Amino acid sequence: MGVAERPWRRMRRNDVPAVDGLGGVVHPAFYERPEVFLDRLALFPEGALVCDAPDAAFGIAGYAIAYPAPLAAPPPLDTVLGRLPADADALYIHDVAxxxxxxxxxxxxxxxxxxxxxxxxxxxxxxLISIYGTPPFWRRFGFEQRPDLIDPEKLASYGGEAVFMLRPCGAQTSSLGPRT
Ligand SMILES: CC(C)(COP(=O)(O)OP(=O)(O)OC[C@H]1O[C@@H](n2cnc3c(N)ncnc32)[C@H](O)[C@@H]1OP(=O)(O)O)[C@@H](O)C(=O)NCCC(=O)NCCS
Structure with a gap:
């Protein structure tokens, strides 16, 4: 099976040590505690994925985490939420690694x-917040840069390269106008 065909499956609680290990390698400057992954997994399990790879350093070839968040107010890094915000109208892709x-x-x-x-x-x-110069990667999936929608202070903790990106989805588009 080619790498691109390897299947993704829902993350489980016992995958979190592997996710934490890979996250530490991929994001050395943006460490997030395992509690953060466990929190998102509990709050929105359908948005947490892993790809098994027994031949990989941590037993997984990758992970992805997404959950509902207010359109232009994704939570700060390394934050345990406890519950999803009631005004969440976007699916926020927190990390793909x-x-x-x-x-x-x-x-x-x-x-x-x-x-x-x-x-x-x-x-x-x-x-999503694109880091490491990945906007061209995200554009492939229909995401566009929308600096007009986000308070620059919210991006500060993600480093100078951070870019807010959005892909319109579904039918309700009323909240997609510029930040006022
Ligand atoms: C971004 C990322 C998830 C892409 O995953 P991927 O499965 O390698 O994606 P692709 O195979 O489609 O490659 C994407 C791009 O990576 C680059 N790439 C190609 N080979 C690569 C390699 N061996 N190592 C690193 N990047 C490579 C290329 O620019 C490629 O684009 P192209 O196919 O148009 O040439 C992965 O590179 C990653 O985990 N990066 C670090 C974490 C990150 O940036 N996450 C997103 C933060 S918003």
Missing amino acids: VDPAFRGRGLSEGAVWRLVDLAEARFAAAT
Whole structure:
């Protein structure tokens, strides 16, 4: 089976040590505690995915985490939420990470399209904060840069390269105008 065909499945609580291990390698400057992954998994299990890979350093080739959030107010990094905000109208893609040994072969597409399909079915938009110069990657899935929608202070903790991106989804688009 090619890398791109490897299946993604729902994350389970006992995957969190592997997710934490891979997250530490992929995001050394943006560490988030395992409690954060456990929190999102409990709050929105359909948005938490992993791709098994017994041959990978942590036993997974990648993970993805998404959950409902207010359109232009994703939560700060490393924050345990406890509950989802009542005014969540977007599916916020918090993180998609692929083990460096599995990159460049389309593996992440399976996870991203699954999350986009989820957003199309249930939300007005999918949003994310792009880091590491990844906007061209996200544009492939229909995301566009929308700096007009977000308070620049919310991006500060993500470093200078951080860019807010949005993909309109579903039928309710009334809240997609610029930030006032
Ligand atoms: C972004 C990321 C999830 C993409 O996953 P992927 O499965 O490698 O995606 P693709 O195979 O479609 O490759 C995406 C791009 O990565 C680059 N790439 C190609 N080979 C690569 C390699 N061996 N190592 C790193 N990047 C590579 C290419 O620019 C490629 O685009 P192209 O196919 O148009 O040339 C993955 O690179 C990653 O985990 N990066 C670090 C975390 C991150 O940036 N997450 C998103 C934050 S918003």
